[in-house]
Amino acid sequence: MMLSSTDPGSGHESIRRENAAAAFTGSSAQASDRPDRKTTVPKVSNNNAQIFLNGLEADFKLKHLGLLGVLVWFLFLHVVGIFYFTKGFLLTRMVLENKSSCDVLPFADTNTKKVDGCWHKKSFDKAVVLIIDALRYDFTVPFPSDVDSGSEPLFYNNLPVLYETAVNTPENAFLLPFIADPPTTTLQRLKGLTTGTLPTFVDAGSNFAGTAIDEDNVVAQLRAAGKTLVHLGDNTWQSLFPDYFDVNMTRPYDSFNVWDLHTVDNGVTEHLLPLLHPANATKWDVVFGHYLGVDHAGHRYGPNHPAMAAKLQQMDRLIRDVIAKLDDKTLLVVMGDHGMDSKGDHGGESDDEVNAALWMYSKKGVFGRTSEDSRKPPATASDRSIPQVDLVPTLSLLLGIPIPFNNLGSPIEEAFVGSTGKDWKNLVTVNRLASAQIKRYQQEYATVRGAEEGNGLQSIELWEAAENDWQNIPWVGSSNPATLRPVYDSYRQYQRNTLQVCRSLWAKFDEWSMAQGIAILFSAIVLLVFYARGIRTQQTELNTILLTAIAAGTGLGAIAGALPVLLGVVAGPLVEKSVLLAATGGILSASWSLFSQPRQLTVPLPKTLWGWLAVLFTVAQSVGFASNSYTIWEDEILLFFISTFGVLAGISSMRQKLTADRVLGVYHSILFVILGRVASMSRLCREEQMPFCRSTYYASATSSTSAPWQLIIPLILALVLPTVVKSFYAGSKSYEGAAPLWIGSAFRLGLFLVAVFWMLDSADDGEWLPLSKETLKSSRVFLAQLVLALAFIAGTTAFIYSKPCISIDVSQGGNNEPDAKGKPSPSSSAGRTTVTILGFGNVYGTRYFLLVVNFCLGIILMQKPMGQGAMGLLLWQILSLLEILDTNALVSSNSSIGPIVLGVLGSFYYFKTGHQATLSSIQWESAFIPLSSVQYPWSPIFVVLNTFGPQILTAIAVPLTVLWKRPLQLSEEATSTSKASNPAIRVLSDAIQATSTYILYFATINLATTMWAGHLRRHLMLYRIFSPRFMLGAAVLGVVDLVLILFSVAGVRWSILSVGDIFGW
Amino acid sequence: MVSSPPSPTVTGTMSSSSGAPPVLKSVPPIRILPSQLARIYSFAHPAAVLLGFTIRFPHLVHDPVSEMLNAIPFLAASQVVFAIICLPPAVGSLEATGNSGTSSSTAGSTSNIILRPGRPARRKGGSGGSGAGAGLGGGLLGGLGGKVIPSVLALILTALLATPVLAILLVLFGAPFTTHHAQTALCAAHMALLTTLPLVYVHGVDGTVWSEVWGASRPADAVWGAALGTCVGAWLGAVPIPLDWDRPWQAFPITILAGAYMGFAAGTLLGRSKWVYGKRLRFTEEADLADKKTE
DSSP states (O other): OOOOOSSTTSSEEEEEEOTTOSOBOOOOTTTTTOGGGOOOOOOOOSTTHHHHHHHHHHHHHHHHHHHHHHHHHHHHHHHHHHHHHHHHHSOOOOOOOOOOOSSSOSSOOSOOOOOSSSSSOOSOSEEEEEEETTOBGGGTSOOOTTOOOSSOOTTTTSOTHHHHHHHHOTTTEEEEEEEOOSSOOHHHHHHHHHHOSOOOGGGGGGGGSOOOOOSOOHHHHHHHTTOOEEEEEETHHHHHSTTOSOTTTOEEEOOOOTTOSSHHHHHHHHHHHHHHSGGGGGGOSEEEEEEOHHHHHHHHHOSSSHHHHHHHHHHHHHHHHHHHHOOTTEEEEEEOSOOOOTTSOOSSOOHHHHEEEEEEEOSSOOOOOSSGGGSSOOSSTTSSOEEGGGHHHHHHHHHTOOOOTTOOOOOOHHHHSOTTSOOHHHHHHHHHHHHHHHHHHHHHHHHHHOTTHHHHHHHHHHHHHHHHHHHTOOOSSSOOHHHHHHHHHHHHHHHHHHHHHHHHHTSOOOHHHHHHHHHHHHHHHHHHHHHHHSBSSOHHHHHHHHHHHHHHHHHHHHHHHHHHHHHTSSOSOHHHHHHHHHHHHHHHHHHHHHHTOGGGBOOOOOOSHHHHHHHHHHHHHHHHTTSHHHHHTHHHHHHHHHHHHHHHHHHHHHTOSSHHHHHHHHHHHHHHHHHHHHHTTOOOOOGGGTTSOOOOSSSSTTOOSOOGGGGHHHHHHHHHHHHHHHHHHHHTTOOOTTHIIIIIIIIHHHHHHHHHHHHHHHHHHHTOSSSOHHHHHHHHHHHHHHHHIIIIIIHHHHHHHOOOSOEEEEEESOOOSOOSSSOOOSSOSTTOEEEEEETGGGHHHHHHHHHHHHHHHHHHHTSOHHHHHHHHHHHHHHHHHHHHHHHTTOTTTTOTHHHHHHHHHHHHHHHHTTOOSSGGGOOGGGGGSSOSSOOTTHHHHHHHHHHSHHHHHHHHHTTHHHHTTOOOOOOOGGGTTSGGGOHHHHHHHHHHHHHHHHHHHHHHHHHHHHHHHHHTTTOTTIIIIIHHHHHHHHHHHHHHHHHIIIIIHHHHHHHHHHHHHHHOO | OOOSOOOHHHHHHHHHHHTSOTTSOOOOOOOOOOSHHHHHHHHHHHHHHHHHHHHHHHHHHHOHHHHHHHHHHHHHHHHHHHHHHHSOOOHHHHHHHTOOOSSTHHHHHHHHHHSSSSHHHHHHHHHHHOOHHHHHHHIIIIIHHHHHHHHHHHHHHIIIIIHHHHHHHHHHTTOOSSSOHHHHHHHHHHHHHHHHHHHHHHHTTOHHHHHHHHTTOOOOOHHHHHHHHHHHHHHHHTTTTTSTTOOGGGSTTHHHHHHHHHHHHHHHHHHTSTTTTTOOOOSSOHHHHHHHSOO
């Protein structure tokens, strides 16, 4: 063997091939100055090797499948654990199927005189109900003059019609703050607005595919009363109320295309106004119109944006038009189903998200005020607000239909007190009706559910007190406020008290189910700890016995769980029971197979400072999630950890013996810390971080569009990022083979297309180009699809078939270099051929990294420009991390720190790509980057790529922590009797160890957030902080598991196979 | 396998150390000077620094910037006094200035023959040669020359090198980048006085020692313990900042500074305790080190 004398220590590799034989000897790079890295590649003779090699390859493929099996089992445990916890944790409410009926009054009064309408005399025959999605209360009232906050936000004073009418003609209109019950997503709100009951959290997940309401509701009651109903707008109504609406007049529109501000609104208006024409007056009874423009303007631009002002002005004109065409018999209701936060998003329970507006109008003049204080609409949403459930009884009684059975709301005072404001008798009557219905519901619920009587007792007493007052009213003489008001108040007290009781009652957790879930998650972590860090031998060796045990245990458990249900001994859903016992069985048998042979195991405690650091990062963060502060400031804490690692890496690098390691290690440590700090400048603050945080992700704190200067980021990425990657490849002379085409051309082209995409998008927003919106949109979508095809279709195909990033150069003769370092050549020097292999030193790493490049491109497309910059920095930081690991000998020692730091990086960049652990930070609009309409399963996948992009990219990069600059090892025929000596399997085993460690990080975070959410289930901040963080942790764990199984571990297979094809096994 | 070229700044700082591989004999841990005063004062000093910090703490919370600024002369002076009384000054730096060998040259010169110039010998001379009176008397007159120059050098390096480096580190760990510059700089200055001043006073600009400092591989002693303790304390000091207790002392950089002071006091005392003294911080198991990179 000989070394090329030129440029030692540069990865330049020279291998002499003797004659035509396949056997060759090689050396690692830099044998001259890095003796400790020398690898001797054993000789393999060509003659009888082929069968043996094939055996190794088949063995490798089999082992690979076995490892995937173990990972799939861990995924199964995580899913079952999370499912069982969620089942007990997310609030559930029993849905009663009872319906109110026109003939049956809620109380047992006998003197039922016939009224015009059910239960109560109706005030209106017809109604137009307009929902302006996300109409926040402060959009409708004048800018408060006492606040001198400089310039007035753009959303003020653009929709004055509601306020004007309420002030100028109080008998015709009133305007009130209308408080939504969280979660503030449209689906949940529509359920609340039509059934009059409280939403439960389980519903929150089904927003993408709403299901029909089977509880009693206003729409069903109207239908039952024989009314003709028309629906216009948001098609969520169609899935909630299938077949209730008149087919000919109803016009549903796609609701999730939040980039489209006008299609829905213009469509609704176009079909609404003709219906109001007197000629059409008899064709319909109630119109539900659902406008989405304000909501979409909020999502896309944020409230403080000219587009929002224009949208609100359009709504103002619309309402004036409707008023002009309205007849006397028709009630007009305009309301928001929820508000929006300062960036225009919603879903949570912050004040801005729950403060909607409600406005009712009629030409009849039936509305009144009970006192002078309430003449004007409240200046802010905190005064005289009403809960959204109040709409249901109000609308029902005004239209003369029964109050839906499940209703918990109260009739709105202004609508029933009469234009003089003195009709207390009417007010008491409607409140008695509403109270009676609530009591009926309460009793029914208690009967069905059983145990919860204790909670309801006090409110039943209130009901009896109110009834008592009612009986004692001296009915002689007409309504006397002095006597009637207390009765009204006591009914009111009963209603509100019951609402409170129900709120807390339905915050009822199934602790047993939660405990089961936590137990499964905990056991999974214990097993994973031993699997990842506590096995003395290679993971692959244990695999067969482990898998057999798992399969047996899981199978037995599944049968044991299923049988009693099938035989009818135990009630309950078959799959749930079966799955629980399957998980338990698997855990028990896996524990038995692992722990029955203690010789194989070591105590999985870290032995080095790096190991302890990995534990510290994971555990400290997990403990921190018990505190709302550390959850809120997670992004800063992660930066702190990343800097800590970088500084320690720098210190450790200073200790390296070799100058090259030292210089390189320190350089990359400094780079690593600086890159992390630069990335930390990209922030999207959550509400709780104010005022100590300044958002930079979008153009301003009240916007959700990028600033024009941010458009330069994609361009810089296209110019710089491929060059950065190239420099890391060139460092080990690996910029060979497919690398130049892939990184230098395809990656750059993809990034350039991304830049063009975002320019077109901004051109669309800012109307810079004289092109139609349609042209811009279709060309944009085409570009995005092209990038995705490049990244995932072409990229994956190429990844599977690509050769390693090496260049083999064969030259004759030139063999007069000194043979000082190499072994003496076995053959004579005559006719020797020198084979120079460039890129030999990092053959596994560079080959595998191409997969990371593919995913990086795909994920960058799905991010906003600022997030793209963050993803670029992440890619750079990953490369820098790999160099740090290599120079500090952490690659070959399988240190846990590599995968853990990747996990920390993934979590950190989650926050740097414009996300927070809140529901409202999900960038739903990213589903429309490569598609113009919602398409399953693609749209959810795109949202996942946008949301969890950083975690996905780091998951893809995990195997690199053991592959980067890993020396090539080939099997030695002499010892080939033992299969464990197959070096490819050794690589595989290391990769699986890294993968398990990475899962361990996210599984620990998931367990911690789960436990804390369960433990703090009565905490004030549960729904604002702990519950979203739990959901984030669970979602990330699932996504990470899947990505690792489907892509990372699979990618290792192709990399090793392709290296094996060239170099043998 | 060398990848992209190292940045010039790195090579600059490294050049001194890269030529000195760890094979070279490293400087042994520092002992406090043997005089009675030194022994007493070496315990009194960290306690006094901590006490002073505690007393001034309300003022620090009230107005961090001006309090930190006002405290700098006092801290610097007390650190210099501590160094002069308790620590052996760097001789290497003196020789570099060409003005060495005043009072302690007798003791020093004997050892100079044996060992590398200055430092270890100086310590030996210090520990061996000072009878109480002679050591003190000689120290007062001749010692001043040998001690003033290291002190001045330590002050200059602390202000010009250590403070900016620590300030950058603070920002990298998440200190505000666009605001709070005065706070960051002053916090860094305090930390520099606690960490670097004694180190420079004792070791001068010896490349071997400083490469050990950068690698955190100095053997434990009072000076290195103080430096490490200050850094670890400051690191831990960041922990309470995010909590929503709404206390005024949670403002940056008060907790970090408090952590640094506590770490300084603990590190000074711990570093010279018999359990820790002379031990080195280890990143990996030494046994692994040899075969780690070979497979």
